[in-house]
Amino acid sequence: MKKTLIILLIGISNGTFSQTIKEIDSVSNLMCDYLKKLKTKDDTLKISLLYQNQLSPYLGTIDESKVEKVAEQVYYRLQRNCVEFMDILNRLDPPKEETTRTNKKPKSKLTVLEIKEFTTQKKFYYFEVNGDTTNVLMENGYWTDSFSDGTFSNLTYKWISDTEFELVYIESNNETRSNFSVQGDQYIYQVLSKGADFYLMSLNIPGQETFEKFKIYYK
Known part of the structure; x- marks a missing residue:
């Protein structure tokens, strides 16, 4: 498509x-x-x-x-x-893994212990629209995406509340990400709940009134 x-x-x-x-x-x-x-x-x-x-x-x-x-x-x-x-x-061209979108900011259901567990996790992965797996390393204030084609994206992150953190785009050699974002673009992630092998997240782009819910899996 x-x-x-x-x-x-x-x-x-x-x-x-x-x-x-x-x-x-x-x-x-x-x-x-x-x-x-x-x-x-x-x-x-x-x-x-x-x-x-x-x-x-x-x-x-x-x-x-x-x-x-x-x-x-x-x-x-x-x-x-x-x-x-x-x-x-x-x-x-429907995504391989379903996402949902809402105009109302969702509320996190994480317990204090689950929040602490998330902050100690370093390695995650999620699925692209086409089903490809993207690996994430979240460590020392940096969020790095490693894509299935060998390319990468680098962003910084900082916690802005108990359950929310802000990603700021730095650079990427991936075709999609390098055209989608420019240096300094911000993304607000919120951890909503924990499943058996994943966390349910929401994504908001500052200035927009929509919140997209998706799963990020942990290793």
């Missing part, structure tokens, strides 16, 4: 100027507003109209050598900045 959507973005070029992440985010926010106003319930048609009427004119101002890169950046930042776009992608 990802490659198919990116291909739809490519093919219109001309003009010359450099793109900042602020500009990319501005374009993605305009696309999100347009998406919210579409009346059709056909997700494939929504994507087609979105790209045809919003992104294509923008790509027409981009130097041909930069179109593919800009298209990828818009695609990934749109996922980060636009819940409606992510919902469409999940309906068109």
